[in-house]
Amino acid sequence: MAATKIINMDYGAGKPTDKRAIDAMIPYMNRMYGNPSSLHSMGQEAKNALHQARKQVSELINAERAETIIFTSSATESNNLAIKGTVNRNKDRGTKIVTSSVEHMSVVNPIKYLTTKGFESAFVPVNSYGEIDLNTLEKELNERTILVTVVFANGEIGTIEPIKEISKIVHEKNAILHVDATAAAGQIPIDVQDLGIDLMTLSSNDMYGPKGVGALYVKDGLRIEPLIHGGGQEKGLRSGTENIPGIVGFGKAAEIAKQEMQVHQQKLTKLRDRFIEGLLGQLPYTFLNGHPTKRLPDNVSVRYSFIEGESMLLSLEMSGVLVSSGSACASKTLEPSHVLLATGLKHEEAHGSIMFTLGRDSKIEDIEYVIGLMPTIINRLRDMSPLTPKEIKNVLR
Amino acid sequence: MYSDKVMENFKNPKNTGEIPDADGVGTVGNPVCGDMMTMYIKVKDDRIADIKFKTFGCGAAIATSSMTTEMAKGKTLEEALKISRQDVATELNGLPPVKMHCSNLAADALHAAIKDYYQKQQASKEVKK
Numbered sequence: 001m002a003a004t005k006i007i008n009m010d011y012g013a014g015k016p017t018d019k020r021a022i023d024a025m026i027p028y029m030n031r032m033y034g035n036p037s038s039l040h041s042m043g044q045e046a047k048n049a050l051h052q053a054r055k056q057v058s059e060l061i062n063a064e065r066a067e068t069i070i071f072t073s074s075a076t077e078s079n080n081l082a083i084k085g086t087v088n089r090n091k092d093r094g095t096k097i098v099t100s101s102v103e104h105m106s107v108v109n110p111i112k113y114l115t116t117k118g119f120e121s122a123f124v125p126v127n128s129y130g131e132i133d134l135n136t137l138e139k140e141l142n143e144r145t146i147l148v149t150v151v152f153a154n155g156e157i158g159t160i161e162p163i164k165e166i167s168k169i170v171h172e173k174n175a176i177l178h179v180d181a182t183a184a185a186g187q188i189p190i191d192v193q194d195l196g197i198d199l200m201t202l203s204s205n206d207m208y209g210p211k212g213v214g215a216l217y218v219k220d221g222l223r224i225e226p227l228i229h230g231g232g233q234e235k236g237l238r239s240g241t242e243n244i245p246g247i248v249g250f251g252k253a254a255e256i257a258k259q260e261m262q263v264h265q266q267k268l269t270k271l272r273d274r275f276i277e278g279l280l281g282q283l284p285y286t287f288l289n290g291h292p293t294k295r296l297p298d299n300v301s302v303r304y305s306f307i308e309g310e311s312m313l314l315s316l317e318m319s320g321v322l323v324s325s326g327s328a329c330a331s332k333t334l335e336p337s338h339v340l341l342a343t344g345l346k347h348e349e350a351h352g353s354i355m356f357t358l359g360r361d362s363k364i365e366d367i368e369y370v371i372g373l374m375p376t377i378i379n380r381l382r383d384m385s386p387l388t389p390k391e392i393k394n395v396l397r
Numbered sequence: 398m399y400s401d402k403v404m405e406n407f408k409n410p411k412n413t414g415e416i417p418d419a420d421g422v423g424t425v426g427n428p429v430c431g432d433m434m435t436m437y438i439k440v441k442d443d444r445i446a447d448i449k450f451k452t453f454g455c456g457a458a459i460a461t462s463s464m465t466t467e468m469a470k471g472k473t474l475e476e477a478l479k480i481s482r483q484d485v486a487t488e489l490n491g492l493p494p495v496k497m498h499c500s501n502l503a504a505d506a507l508h509a510a511i512k513d514y515y516q517k518q519q520a521s522k523e524v525k526k
Contacts, residue, residue, distance in 0.1 A: 308454050308458075314407060314455075318408060336431070347428070347431070384410070384451060384453075385451060386424070386451035386453055387433070
């Protein structure tokens with residue numbers, strides 16, 4: 001069972017930095033190491049690079065101006081800045097934060113923290129595909145609601161949320177809309193002006209930029225409070241000397257993502273659909289997590305009844321395939337993914353989930369190889385499981 | 398994350414399956430928690446003559462099941478009852494801390510199977526009386 005070659009199908013967890021982004025970064029680590037706050041030529045050089053990157057990121061999402069982009073250290077920081085910065089600025093207007101039940105922990109935990117500081121929260125449920133229930137969202141919005149924060153597309157199950165409809169509902173009630181576009185940005189077109197987004201989180205590595213950089217889009221004219229106070233960089237919203245090489249790499253990655261989006265989107269969607277079709281048609285008691293079509297191009301999340309995700313993950317790794325699992329056993333907590341549970345799955349169903357996330361380098365041969373591996377892996381584990389019904393075993397033979 | 402010995406027991410688990418005419422059967426865990434196992438034993442002259450398991454769970458759950466059956470095979474019931482979760486983990490060159498409680502249930506399943514055997518023996522003695 002010695003693995004010959006590694007096939008990464010866990011790009012959602014980490015992506016390589018595009019070579020063109022690396023090339024753009026290097027000069028800012030050796031020759032052009034100035035501080036953008038310096039008035040001399042070396043500082044101005046860095047300042048220009050910073051502006052260029054801001055422009056590149058703003059153009060990816062069709063923001064009004066480059067200055068709407070605030071660079072941070074990560075999508076997690078951007079989510080924290082958006083949520084805490086908005087509610088702290090607006091606490092005289094109200095104390096309620098509305099979100100969904102399929103958010104990333106960097107949205108869930110800041111909100112939980114804020115509820116210990118006098119804010120109230122509401123987690124709007126989703127349907128079995130993971131789509132936010134708009135009727136409940138509307139009901140949760142009242143005169144106290146200051147912020148609604150929702151994910152653009154969930155990275156675990158891939159479901160794309162109806163952002164335009166959500167924006168309409170939120171703005172009718174005069175609340176502010178923050179969207180976490182970490183997994184979506186760079187993969188699918190996003191136009192913040194057309195969709196009516198007030199704040200939006202972006203991640204560099206998720207679009208093949210370097211790790212350690214994120215951004216928050218803050219709509220022109222919208223005022224929020226900073227998390228980090230100091231020298232007043234990033235319009236006072238994020239003090240600290242800017243990570244110029246990282247930001248330059250992020251800018252280049254955003255530019256590439258915009259230029260090549262259509263090509264990658266089409267290619268990945270094709271691979272994704274073949275993968276899903278291959279897996280679902282293969283073995284009984286196999287199900288797709290998330291929406292079949294309103295779905296990120298890179299995401300294939302499936303579940304197999306009667307077996308557990310980590311043992312699938314380990315079995316695939318024995319054949320050189322790297323994946324991620326929605327089961328408790330592969331995580332730090334003992335609970336399965338809250339996102340899978342929110343779609344209505346029972347604990348034992350969620351435990352049987354496995355997530356493949358494709359990347360720009362993924363090939364059809366890799367997909368076919370993994371499809372070919374699954375029956376042996378699944379049948380072996382089902383054979384060992386006390387939950388597998390006898391009649392299924394006969395089918396498997 | 399896992400020791401080589403855990404991986405070896407996960408890849409090639411020993412004694413998987415059922416014993417249809419088992420003398421004792423023990424089930425512990427719960428699919429809701431992500432781990433559940435059933436242990437089947439065949440007893441001869443107060444010793445575990447044969448043992449098999451079925452497990453739903455993670456790599457550690459499968460590896461500890463396999464290791465427990467190997468450790469219990471041929472032992473007297475009294476000796477087998479002394480096999481602890483810690484003994485199984487030690488024999489596997491350790492388990493990640495998070496797995497010690499949630500997935501290391503195989504020794505409990507073995508004990509449950511032995512107790513089931515004792516109860517059945519008790520019941521059949523009473524019938525004979």
